[in-house]
Amino acid sequence: MSSGFASRLLAWFERHGRHGLPWQHPRTAYRVWVSEIMLQQTRVETVVPYFTAFVDRFPDPETLADAPLDEVLHLWSGLGYYARARNLHRAARVVVERYRGELPQEPAALEALPGIGRSTAAAILAQAHDRPMAILDGNVRRVLARHRAVDGWPGQSRVQATLWGIAESLVPGSRAADYTQAMMDLGALICTRSRPACSRCPVAGDCQARLQDRVAELPAARPGRAVPTRTRWAALVRSPAGILLERRAPSGIWGGLYSLPEADEREQLVDRMTACWAGVCEQDGPPARIAHTFSHYRLDLWIVSFRLPSVPCGIMEGQAAIWYKPAFSHAVGLPAPIARFLRDQGTPHDGTNG
DNA sequence: GAGTCGTGGCG
DNA sequence: TCGCCAAGACT
Incomplete structure (x- = not known):
C-alpha cells in the first residue's frame, strides 16, 4: 500500500521533472509517437537531434507516408534498430489510408500498428491525450521493482506481469500525461540503475527496497550467459x-x-x-x-x-x-x-x- | 520463451 | 578493456 504515490510524484515532477524536451512542445500525438519509437532502447540525449531533424522533414503522418523509405532510413542512420524506421514508415501509410492521417485513440487500434506495443501505445495515449494508462519501460520497471521490492529478473514473464499489475494500480485518474513523464523522469534522474539518489526521491518514504536495504540488488540482474x-x-x-x-x-x-x-x-x-x-x-x-x-x-x-x-x-x-x-x-x-x-x-x- | 535487432555510455 | 544495458517490439 502506497497511498498518495501519484500525488508525491506529481509534486516532485513540478519542480524537478523534465519539461523542455522537444516532443513536449508542441505535444501532438504524431510527435509523441515519433519520439516514443526513437526512444525505444535509446537514450534521450541521443534521440534529441534525430527527432528534431526527423519532424522538421516529416512534420505530419502524410509527409512521412509520402516519403520514400530511403529518405526515412537516411534520417535514421546512426540511431540503430532500423526496423523501427521501417515500421514507422509503414504505420504512417496505414494511418493516412485507414485513419485519415489521425493516429487512432483506441489502444487496440494503436497496438495493431507496426512498431507499437503495449507500452508505447499507452505512452502515446497518456502523453498526447491524458488517458490514464500505465506504461512499463525500463525506468518504470526499475522504480516499481524497488518501491515494491519485486524479486526476480524483470525480463521474466511472471515478474513482468507483476510489474504491469503494480503499474496499473498506481496510475491516477487525472494528469496521466504528467504522471507518465514523472515516472520516467524519476527513473532517469533519481532512481537510476547505479547509485540512485534516494535522499531526493519523493517516494522514498515507503520504498520497500530502501526499507529492506536492498536498493542495490533490485531489480535483479538478468541471468548471465556466455557472449560468443x-x-x-x-x-x-x-x-x-x-x-x-x-x-x-x-x-x-x-x-x-x-x-x-x-x-x-x-x-x-x-x-x-x-x-x-x-x-x-x-x-x-x-x-x-x-x-x-x-x-x-x-x-x-x-x-x-x-x-x-x-x-x-x-x-x-x-x-x-x-x-x-x-x-x-x-x-x-x-x-x-x-x-x-x-x-x-x-x-x-x-x-x-x- | 528465447533470439534478434544498433549504438553509446558507464563503472 | 569488458560486460551490462537503456523511453521495446517482433519473430
Whole structure:
C-alpha cells in the first residue's frame, strides 16, 4: 500500500521533472509517437537531434507516408534498430489510408500498428491525450521493482506481469500525461540503475527496497550467459571512383542500408584482394580493427583498406554491388562503425564515374 | 520463451 | 578493456 504515490510524484515532477524536451512542445500525438519509437532502447540525449531533424522533414503522418523509405532510413542512420524506421514508415501509410492521417485513440487500434506495443501505445495515449494508462519501460520497471521490492529478473514473464499489475494500480485518474513523464523522469534522474539518489526521491518514504536495504540488488540482474565472439574479415575497397558497397536485404541487421558485400561474395573478395595486399600494406599501414559489441555477441571486424589497381578486377562484376560516392552515402546512411572508419580515414572526393 | 535487432555510455 | 544495458517490439 502506497497511498498518495501519484500525488508525491506529481509534486516532485513540478519542480524537478523534465519539461523542455522537444516532443513536449508542441505535444501532438504524431510527435509523441515519433519520439516514443526513437526512444525505444535509446537514450534521450541521443534521440534529441534525430527527432528534431526527423519532424522538421516529416512534420505530419502524410509527409512521412509520402516519403520514400530511403529518405526515412537516411534520417535514421546512426540511431540503430532500423526496423523501427521501417515500421514507422509503414504505420504512417496505414494511418493516412485507414485513419485519415489521425493516429487512432483506441489502444487496440494503436497496438495493431507496426512498431507499437503495449507500452508505447499507452505512452502515446497518456502523453498526447491524458488517458490514464500505465506504461512499463525500463525506468518504470526499475522504480516499481524497488518501491515494491519485486524479486526476480524483470525480463521474466511472471515478474513482468507483476510489474504491469503494480503499474496499473498506481496510475491516477487525472494528469496521466504528467504522471507518465514523472515516472520516467524519476527513473532517469533519481532512481537510476547505479547509485540512485534516494535522499531526493519523493517516494522514498515507503520504498520497500530502501526499507529492506536492498536498493542495490533490485531489480535483479538478468541471468548471465556466455557472449560468443564472431570474427570476420571484411574488405573496404577504395579507388578514385569511390568505395565498393552493396545494399543489404530490407530486413535483418542494418536492413536497407549499405555496407560491405556479404558472406560468400565477401570471401571471394578477400581472396582476390590477397594478391594486391602485399603491395599496398606498407603504404596504408596495418588493417583497421573494429570491435563492436552487439546485444548478444561480439563482432570483431577487420577492415582492409587499399586502392584498386588501374586494371578492372572481378569484384566489380557483382550485380548487387554498387559504387559508393560520398554524396550518395549521405542520402542513405552507413552503419556507424563503417561510417566512423570512413570519417577517420577520409573519403575520396575525386570520383567522377559510377 | 528465447533470439534478434544498433549504438553509446558507464563503472 | 569488458560486460551490462537503456523511453521495446517482433519473430
